[in-house]
Amino acid sequence: AVVRAAPEDIWPYAVSSRDIGEHEGRWTISHNMIGIPRPRESSVVGSGVGAVRTAYWGDHINFEERIITWAPGRKLGWDFNFTNSSVQDYTDKHISPDGEFLKIDSGDYVLRPISPNLTEVTLTTRYVAKTHVNLYAKLWGELMMGDIQDNVLTIIKTRSERDAALRRT
Secondary structure (H helix, E strand, C coil), rough: CEEECCCHHHHHHHHCEECCCCCCCCCCCCHHHHHCCCCEEEEEEECCCCCCCEEECCCCEEEEEEEEEEECCCCCEEEEECCCCHHHHHHCCCCCCCCEEEEEEEEEEEEEEHHHHCCCCEEEEEEEEECCCHHHHHHHEEEEEEEEHHHHHHHHHHHHHHHHHHHHH
């Protein structure tokens, strides 16, 4: 996503976003048609490599992200840590995000300045699908992970651009 804001305006929202409203983000098949709960909050305990960020979706889904890369204004990377079954309870009970058939492994945000007030932000999630129905698992991954990433990037973009515009006025 190209964001009309400087990396320092975007970084706080890449690290943590609180009080995400139902109206924030974008329309997606996964959220609006399939019914995957929307992101509600991400909060971080600690700072730098070793910090733990917890993501909350809807009222019931939560998982941890253990920070492995912390370069303020440039890159935030994490390893996923699924401490409960809340993700698969709301997606597909047959496919755990940390199981033998699907392993959602790591992710990162990369912020690349284009100009002083324009930044490209990418969100990458790395996962491996190994099932006898690889096509199904691949489609699940591509659709749901793509929708989730697009929605999260839209939230970060909207909040960062709002803050940057307020600072410029």
